[in-house]
Every structure is written in structure tokens, then in C-alpha cells.
Amino acid sequence: MIKYFLASLILMLGAGLGFLAARHQGLSLNWDANAVSEKKPLYYRHPMNPKVTSQTPAKDEMGMDYVAVYAEPPASTAPPPKSGKILYYRHPMGAADTSPVPKKDEMGMDYLPVYEGEQFAPGQIQISPEKIQKLGVTTVTVAKRTLTRSIRALGSIQVDERRVHAVTPKFEGWIQHLYANATGQTIKRGQPLLDIYSPELMTAQQEYLIARQGQRALQQASDQAQDTAARLADNALQRLHYWDIGQTQLQRLQHLEQPLETLLLLSPVNGVVLDKPAIEGMRFMPGELLFRIADLSTVWLLADVFEQDSGVVRPGQTAQVAINAYPNRVFSGKVSFIYPTLATETRTVKVRIELPNGEGLLKPGLYGSVTLTARENKNTPLAVPDSAVIDSGTRQIVLLQRGDGQFEPRAVKLGLQADGYRQVLTGLKAGDEVVTRANFLIDAESNLKSALDSFNSPGADANRVMTETQHGGH
Template sequence: MTKHFLVCLILMLGVSLGFWVGRLEVLENQDVTATGERKPLYYRHPMNPQITSPTPAKDEMSMDYVPVYAEEQVQSVQSKSGKILYYRHPMGAADTSPVPKKDEMGMDYLPVYEGELATPKQIQISPEKIQKLGVKTETVAKRTLTRSIRALGSIQVDERRIHAVTPKFEGWIQRLYVNTTGQTVKRGQPLLEIYSPELMTAQQEYLIAQQGQLAMQQGSAQARDTAARLAENALQRLHYWDIAQAQLRRLQTQEKPLDTLPLLAPVNGVVLEKPAVEGMRFMPGELLFRIADLGTVWLLAEVFEQDIGEIRSGQVAQVAINAYPDQLFSGKVGFIYPTLATETRTVKVRIELSNSEGLLKPGLYGGVTLTALGNKKTRLAVPDSAVIDSGIRQIVLLQRGEGRFEPRAVKLGLQADGYREVLDGLEAGDKVVTRANFLIDAESNLKSVLDSFDSPDAEASQAMPEAQQGGH
């Protein structure tokens, strides 16, 4: 009787206990559903998952501990089930160990399980660290690249606008009106007064011929025609000697030779040279003034030989002068010189610039920007910031998945608009790291991964890290 009573009592207690346990679970589920929040099991160190806390906390760098929930714990256990290959430095340094250990700050080394690294040639970084580094990626795509050619040069005088003032007769300078170099002159402005016996003789011959023409008014037609030709030839001779029309009219009106005659400026411009001195004697063809019209000037730019094939006459150019940093001047390619300077491997290109305001002074330095005339076809390209150039080869970091990156050697071509043409190594649609790639390099010891490309036994050796092969 007692035995049956005890059995019944135990069964009743079991049923009652099961009821209340089920009831509590229902209440907990209702509580979670009602609040919409999950309760974390614990909080872990953001840089070292081995360090945990039952309550929210901050690490030594004031970063919040990361909450860990029940389902995450199960997933973590499932994903990290398997053989531990080795232990890695908790801060990402290139340091591993075959056995558990602590770093110099007392932080535990993190275990690396089988299958955690996709391939030996890939780099894996935790999501927290990716966010901390500020990693950004961009999709590789085809673009139209417009390359700019830049060159340096200096402002020069337009050789076609230089004029020399040289008399065609012998004489003396009686008075000098323009007596300094750099002085601005206007077309038709008197430069100097000259006295010349030859001019006096030519004037007298004209006046005699003119008087003879008047005396032959009653003569025969042949005589009148001969007198007219003599007077015209004498006047034309004075004109060929650059005597101004106003002075010739004075000679015709006064009917007596002029003691001195002026020489006039042939163009608007600036006096570059002035050998003329008041009172000096000059001979036919001797230089008295050299005047340059600076309404149009040249910029002679030195273009490197690899760029010269992209330039044509008539091409628009933008010129920035050092003296005027806030201004841009527009010009055109006027001429490409036929010779190359072997010392600098450059070719001179002449840019013609309007200088109506007179700002472009000969000798000023400046830079010119030209748009290359290469074809406008689209090219596969990556941003300049995506390229890690070691000097021997160019590398990009290719994103292979969440937190996994693969260094990829590429062959690059044209550089323009902040992008580099990719000739080999990538395909359209690939994602490459454009920001923090150098930090990933430092964080993950990229050099050791890159070395695997050159080693014939890399595949086998990378499967087991250095720590397992021989110890740390």
C-alpha cells in the first residue's frame, strides 16, 4: 500500500513540475515578443572575444563591449567547431603561436579553426576591425578616360610681331623722343627727328620737278608727261625712305625743303632695344629701335616625348601663370617644333595667347594643360586609390566575401581622371578596396600573402602557418 502511494505521489509531482516549467517558458516567450527585444547572454571584448562581462562595459580604448545572444552563441560554436590550427595575435600583428598564450598587454591569442580562412592566399579581417579601419570598396567597371597633358613653359614674344626701325639713308639724330627701353609706343608716334643731306637733296629734286611740271603746262603733251613722271618719281623716292605722308604734304604745301624729318613707330608695342642715342650718326640699315607688339604672345611649353603624339595644331589649351594664381588664360596650339631636346627628352610646343590686357609679360613662367586626343573608347578602370604600387608590381585588394580580401596583381595602362586602366588581372563587376587598403596591408601582413604568389610550394606551405610548421 505504501509503495503504490509513493509511486502515485512521484507521478503527480512530475506532472506538476512539467506544467510549471512549460508555463514559465511560455511567459518568457511572451515577454520577449511583447518587448521586441532580446536579452544578451553576456558582453564580449570588441577586440578579444575571450574577454567577457555579464554587464555592459568598455575596453581600455573606451569601445563598448559587444552583446552576444543565445542564437549567436550557438552559431559561433557550430561555425568554429573543428580542429584549432593555431592561435593568432589579438591585435592583428603578424604573430602566431601553436599553443594558447598572451600578448604583451595580457590579451589572449585568438584560436583559428579549420575552414575559417577560405584559401591561403586570402586575408580575413573581423567585421569590427573593418568598420574601425573605414574600409570602402568600389565595383570595377568600364569608363571613358580623358587624359590631361601638363607641361611647363614661359611667355615669349611673338616673333611675327617684332619690328626693327632701320633708316635707308645716312644721317644724324637731331632729337630723340623715345629714349628708354620698355617704353610703350603707338603706331604713327614720332620716335626721333633726323637730319640727312640725302633727304635734303631728294626734297630739292622733288621741288625742281614740281616747278618744271608747272612750267610745262603750255608745252607739248610729251613734255608735260615727262615733267609729271619726274615729279612723281622724286616724291615716290621720299616715300620709300619711310617719310610720313603728313611730311610729304607739308613739303608740297611749303614748297621748300624741311630741315629735319621724323621717323614714326610702325606698330603699337613696347621698345625692346634702343641703340639710338641723340646726336649719333647712323648709316643705312643700322638698327635704331626694336619694337614688339605684345597684343599676342607665345607660351613655349616643354612636352615630354611620350605625350607629344596626343597633341595637334589648333588644340585648345588652358594656361595658368604663376604671377596670377587666380586666373586661367585660354589659347591654342600654334606649332609643334620638329626637333626633340635630347637632354630633357622634350619637344617644344607653341601656345598662342591673346594679351589685350598686357598681363602676359615675356619671361613669366606658367603651366599649360592640354586634353589628350586619344580615342574615347571605354576602358576597364579602377580608382587610383585602389592601387598599391610596390615599385616592382601593382596590387589591388579584391573583396572575396564578408571580411575576406585577396591581393591581386594587375597590369595597368592609361591614367586619367583619378582612374587607372586595367589591362589584365580584373574583370568588370569585381569589387576592390579603395580606402584603408594600406591599413589592411599593415593589419594583415600582406607581404607574406604576396610572397605566396612567387613560391612554387606556396599552396602547401600556406595551408599550415609558420607557427605550426616550426613553432613561434
């Protein structure tokens, strides 16, 4: 009996607890249903196109249910509402669109109000840190920098005009024999060029020998007579010397004491025969060109430097020359002269560079490329990277970072360009931060900001009203 009583009691307690649990669950379900029923949707929007909405449940062309849009309760952590006069409403995603009244964008998002006092100074723009990071904005500090500019030009090897010698006789004669008988032949100073016969030379030799004989005959005469005879002999010998007869031949004439039938004409310099009009057996006249000899131990390279680069070329600058015929070698020289004229056809200025040519590798006519180094050492200038400059053709600006996310376009005047940098003449000071990356995007937004500032000014409002009146309000 006791066991039966206990079992009955347990069953009764279980039934009572189940009833209480079921009642509590029913109350909870009813409360949740009431809560859901109280949260009514504002409208229903197309699942794929938020612009299409409906006040009642509907389905799209694919059979999908429209999505219910509920009113979101304000969050407890929301910032306090701003106070002040609302100037206008801007696009929530930063697009170039504003509205004087509340409005929604194409995604159904509310335009954001812009309150009085939130505007920045004219020409400045505010960009959020997230957007700065997304654009990849980088800046650099303006500082003084030594600028080294490399100028490249093309040119060709030429003969040094100061080392060209013409062999021209001072008397009439005939060429008996040629020793230098080929163009391009290398000649040493004092080397015989040709044997010549000349009646004038024969006469000069005879006059010298007669003067020598008279000098010996007057050894017992007065001092005045001896001096006169000596001067006559010296003058005759000196005339032969003026006619480019070598000292060795004059000594031979003094020793033999008889005229030499032919005399040698010697090379005045070391060099190469460039021209040889002389032909064996030909007759020549005084002043006629027989040889043109050039000393090629030093040569010129005449380079054509573009007009915009000519202003930084200076005499004495070091030049590195690469010759096409010797691709593995670099020849070093110096700027010796800048020609005073400009070639109007090519807009270039010729620059003369002297190159030592001890090995004889630099042959006249060879082409080569020149690299000139121009360094701005005087008053080391402020400089900014080339990438920081926005050049529209009529102005040159940089974007100056004014603070966290604030940028301002700054007009600058620039000078020398070198090593990827531009010299800053005016507009910036040392320590300024300028944008070097994504500056074109920021500049576009800055121009938009300036346009919006002018559009929202009181004068612009009056002009806009007048324009709308003239066009019938359309």
C-alpha cells in the first residue's frame, strides 16, 4: 500500500509541474507573438532592386518575396544629435551630389546633414582615415636637397681644328719623290714628306755659298767688311730656313759647300694624313696645298644638346661618352666650349667636348652618346618628388597636408628638375608635408569642394534663383 501511495504521489507532482511549464511556455509564446505583431514593416522592397518598393507583401518576376523593411530602434550608444543650422544634405557615399532637403540615395540610404561649422576653409577637403587608407595616400616632408641632373645627347667625333696643319710651300718647284704617298698614313714630326726641286732653292743655296766664300776672303779686311760679309751669309741661310728647309740639310749644305739638287720637305707635326693633293712629278706654286695633316692625340665630340637642357651646361663639366663601336668602354672628357648659336631645325645647341685619344680608338666620324652631369650646389634648394606635382599646363600645384585627413592644394613655382625631384622656388617651406600618391584623386575632390563652397555661398544662391527664373524654373 505504501509503494502504491508513493507512486501515485509522484505522478500527481509530475502532472502539476508539466501543467505549470506548459502554461508558462504559452505565456511566453503569446508575448513573443504580440511583440512580433507590434513590429510592423514600414514597406516591402524588391529583393534585387532597392529602388522598387511596395506597401504590401509582393513577389518579384522570379517569384521571390519582397523583403520587409522595419523601423530600426535607436541604439543606446548612438551619439547625441547635432545641433545648429543644417546647410545642406550630402550623399552618404561621398558622391558629387547634394540636396537642400532630406533625401534618399539609390540604395535607400538617407543623405547626411551638414551643419553650420562643419565646413572647412575654402579650398580644403576632409577625407576619412578609412578612405585615405583605401586610396593609398602617402606623404613626404619638404626638405633641402642637392639636385644632380643628367643630360643625355648624341654627337660625333670630329678632328680638333686647332691640331690640323697644312703643308704649303713658299716657293715654286716640282715634286721629285713622295715619301708620304697615301691618305691616312701616320706621320711623325720631322719625317720626310717629299723631295723637291726648285730653281729658287738652287739660287738661295748659291747665294749662301758665295757669301761664305766672301766671308773667308775678307778675314784680313776691316771689322766692318767682315761683319757685312757675315750678315750676308747668315741672311742667305736664314732664307732657306724660312722656306722650311730642315736643319740637317742646312748643315749638309755648309759641310759640302755645294748646292743640293733636291731638298726634303719635312712634316711639322705628328699626325695622320687627311688630304694629299700632292702627286709625284707635279709642279706646285707658292701657297699650294700639298698635305693636310691632323694630330689626333686629342679629338672633339660635338654633341647636340636640346634647348631646354642647354641652360645648365657649363664649360669644365665632366662628360661620359659611350661610343657605339666600343660598347664595353666609357670615355671621359670635359666640356670645352658651348657654341653661341642654336639650330632652328632641331632646336639644339652644339657643345664641344674634348677627349684624349692616346690609343687612337676615337676616329673622326664615329657616333656616340654623351652624359653630362649638372649639379645645383649653390644654395641647396627645397625639393619635392616629381610625383607630388600636379601640372595642368597652366598651373603647378601640390597637395599640402594640413592635419588628420585635411588637404589643401597649394600653387607652387618650380625650377630645376633632376633625380626625380623638382626644385621649389616659391609656395612651400621646409617641413611641409605634401602628398606623393593618390594626389590626383584628392585634387579632384578638392576642386569639387571649392565648387560646392562657391555654389552654397549667398551670392551663388541669388544667381541660381535668377538663372532658374530666366529658364522658367526648369
